[in-house]
Structure formats: structure tokens, C-alpha cells
Amino acid sequence: MRKLGIYVQVPFCQTKCTYCNFHTGVVASSRFAPYVEAVCREIREHRELLRAAGVGEDLAGKAHGPIRQAQGKQEWLCHEAVVDTVYIGGGTPSLLDPSHLQNILDVIRATFVTDLAEVTLEADPETVQAEKAAAWVRAGINRVSFGLQSFTDKELIAAGRMHRRADIYRAVPILREAGTGNISFDLIAGLPHQTKESWRQSLRELAALAPEHVSVYLLEIDEGSRLGKELLKGGGRYSAGAVPSEDEMAEFYEMAQEALGEAGYHHYEISNWAKPGFESRHNLKYWRREPYVGFGAGAHSFSGTERWANAHDAATYVATVQSERLLVEQHEMLTADSALEEELFLGLRQLDGIDLGRIEREYGVTLGARFDRITSAGLVEREGSVVRLSPEKLSVSNEVFVELMR
Ligand code: SF4
Numbered sequence: 001m002r003k004l005g006i007y008v009q010v011p012f013c014q015t016k017c018t019y020c021n022f023h024t025g026v027v028a029s030s031r032f033a034p035y036v037e038a039v040c041r042e043i044r045e046h047r048e049l050l051r052a053a054g055v056g057e058d059l060a061g062k063a064h065g066p067i068r069q070a071q072g073k074q075e076w077l078c079h080e081a082v083v084d085t086v087y088i089g090g091g092t093p094s095l096l097d098p099s100h101l102q103n104i105l106d107v108i109r110a111t112f113v114t115d116l117a118e119v120t121l122e123a124d125p126e127t128v129q130a131e132k133a134a135a136w137v138r139a140g141i142n143r144v145s146f147g148l149q150s151f152t153d154k155e156l157i158a159a160g161r162m163h164r165r166a167d168i169y170r171a172v173p174i175l176r177e178a179g180t181g182n183i184s185f186d187l188i189a190g191l192p193h194q195t196k197e198s199w200r201q202s203l204r205e206l207a208a209l210a211p212e213h214v215s216v217y218l219l220e221i222d223e224g225s226r227l228g229k230e231l232l233k234g235g236g237r238y239s240a241g242a243v244p245s246e247d248e249m250a251e252f253y254e255m256a257q258e259a260l261g262e263a264g265y266h267h268y269e270i271s272n273w274a275k276p277g278f279e280s281r282h283n284l285k286y287w288r289r290e291p292y293v294g295f296g297a298g299a300h301s302f303s304g305t306e307r308w309a310n311a312h313d314a315a316t317y318v319a320t321v322q323s324e325r326l327l328v329e330q331h332e333m334l335t336a337d338s339a340l341e342e343e344l345f346l347g348l349r350q351l352d353g354i355d356l357g358r359i360e361r362e363y364g365v366t367l368g369a370r371f372d373r374i375t376s377a378g379l380v381e382r383e384g385s386v387v388r389l390s391p392e393k394l395s396v397s398n399e400v401f402v403e404l405m406r
Helices: 029-044 046-053 057-061 098-111 130-139 153-158 165-178 196-209 226-232 237-242 246-262 281-288 314-322 336-349 356-363 368-376 391-405
Strands: 003-010 068-070 073-075 082-090 114-123 143-149 183-189 213-218 266-269 272-274 292-295 300-302 306-310 328-333 380-383 386-389
Touching (some): 003 281, 029 314, 082 098, 082 281, 098 114, 098 130, 114 281, 143 165, 165 183, 196 246, 213 246, 246 266, 292 306, 336 386, 336 391, 386 391
Parallel strands (some): 003 082, 003 292, 114 143
Antiparallel strands (some): 266 272, 292 300
16 A cells, blocks of 8 residues: 655744744643644544645545546555654644643544554653653654754754753653654754864764764754844844854765764765664655645645645634634645656755656656756766765755756
8 A cells, every 4th residue: 555644733832943934833832732633633534624625636535536647657545545654743742741642643543544653753852751751652652853953052042942952861861761762863054153163072972872863954044033034134143143154064064974974874865864774754755755644734745746735823723623624825736847846856865866767757758968967067976877966965955956957
């Protein structure tokens, strides 16, 4: 059976980090229970809600209809799929009461055919307590993704994070003790006040704690964040004057490549490294264009032929689901051209690269000439029909993608 991923969005945080551009809010905890109720209802009634909203035809509209032929390949009905990954992200979903998380997972099991190989919870270190961690394991959560960002308090404070270095050292043993065998750490390269030495220290401390998986993101300067706004107007609040330069960020990324490689991590996607066998099964679905359904405010879904996103405002989302409606804010039926672009961009993010032969066959196109220029410029490497980003160009992958589009 075809595999399906489920994403659940929990858009609540304790504070707003200075660099954050996500649709998340700091709300009273009394808002959590109604939100979880709405999510459970959306999951239970997703077929009717999607049909009424006019989206997810592959997921809901033709329950046992024929397999569709789309963009040259067969798209199986997600209805006939088995859910093997769940990702509860945010926001800070570890803020929820464990019984809320249990309810969400119970409803998923009752609504879909499931064979859950990977159930991830995003967590912030300061929210981890022994009782919670044990309850997460009982609920079936077998992977915790930690937003650590840095092991340096000065950087954490400047970024507006709630946790401190000591919280990381308190939380990880609690999770291990509870039986969590798959932990992922996120780091951000480019936080205000970060230096080569402090970054090297974060990488050293991370490797010593030996998580199974690591994500390294370059700080995104987005005008939607407080830090981004400040930088754009040349101000100094939020330590905007202490943000490393783009060249420094690229150097931090290369330091991470080296340190994580030496520590035994396999680099499998531009921003992701894993110990053998611990690649994120859920996130691989995004890069491989496999179907996933998102539940909750602002959650995105992909059926194979359509992409759509729920209303991002949590209060609007709850109110509409309570009135048996799903407010969809974005909806795109993919054309063959846009699906092809996705194949190239998402595929090239993976270090294994893309098989041009397969893509040419499935989309009925010829791509050789498009890749000749960037191959001779040293941006990508070719081996037979496989194309992958050159290792030394990973830190500037966006520039490669721009070149590919020219
Ligand atoms: S914890 Fe994450 S989602 Fe929440 S404010 Fe910080 S960066 Fe944004």
C-alpha cells in the first residue's frame, strides 16, 4: 500500500523568538483544549471537510475510485494508503498536556489505516519533564525533535529563546530515561553574537550528546520577524548589529559539514544529517513529493496533484471547524510544469541527487541542455543520468537553484 504522512500543526509558543516568521502565537493555555478538539474533529471528519472545501480530490473525493494518471505517473488514492509517519510540529507542541497529544494520536489511529514507524514531536528543552516524557512514549511518540539552536546562552538570550544551555543537559537524559531512542537536534547558523569559536563549541557539545539526527539551518532574515524588520531599517534592537555576515554563515555551514561528518553523521539533505538508518522518514516525503495531509491552523497538504493550506489564524481555524467547515487559504492544482520544477528543486536538496532519466521519462521532457551550463560551471556533478549538487556548493544552494531557473 502507498504510504501517507500526517502533519499536525500546534501554533502556540511561550514567547516569540526574535527571528521567527512563523504563524505562531503566545496565548493562554486555556486555548489549548479547544484547539486540540478542533484538530481531532478535523482528522475524524477530514473526508467531508475536504470535499466541502473543494480540495484533496485524491484524498477524499473518490474514496474507492480509479487510480488517477497525473503528470505522467500513477497517483494512488491516499484513502487506500497506510499512514506510517506522523509529525507534530509548531510552534511548541510539547507545551500541550500529554493527554492532548494522546487524543490526537488516538484519533489518527481510529480514522486511518496506520502502521506508525515514526511519530515525531517537536519540543523545546525547557518544556521536558520526566512525567511528560514518559507519557509521550506511552502515546507512541518515538522521535523528539529539539529546537536547541545553540549551546551558548548569550546567543539564546539574544534570539529570545526560552531555554538555556543547562536545560538541554537536563532534558536529554530525561528523554533517554523515558525510552526515546530517536532524538533530533536543530541548530541555527548565524544567530546574533555567534562566532566561529562559539559555533565550533555548539557543534562539539552536540556531537558529545550524540543525537540520532541533526538539522542545521542558516538564519533567515525575514521581514516578517522582529529581527528582520530591525535589520532592514538598520537598527540595533534584538542584537541586529551582531548578526554574522552571509560569508560567515556559509563558513559555519561548512564547519558543520566537517564536524558532523567526523562524528559519524550521514549528510542526506542540504540541512539534515543522520546516524545510519535515522534519516527522517516523514521529512523525506516532502523532498520526494510523496503525499501528506496536514491538520491544524496553517497546516499544508499535498495529495500528489494538489497543494493546499488551512487558515493560518488559530482562532479562525477553531471557529470554522466548530461550524463544520474547513477554511482553505491556499489551493493550487499543480500543472505538469510546476510539478517538474518541484521535482528538480526538492530532488536536488537530497544529496543522492536526482535521476534525470526517470524525470525525463515521467514528464516527457529533455533536460540535458538545462543542466549542461550549471554542470560546466561546477555547480552540480553528473554521474550517468544522476545529477547532484557539488559538495562545495551546498552552502550556496540557493544560487545554484537561481542558475537552474535562468
Ligand atoms: S519556538 Fe519556534 S515557532 Fe515558536 S517563536 Fe520560537 S522559532 Fe517561532
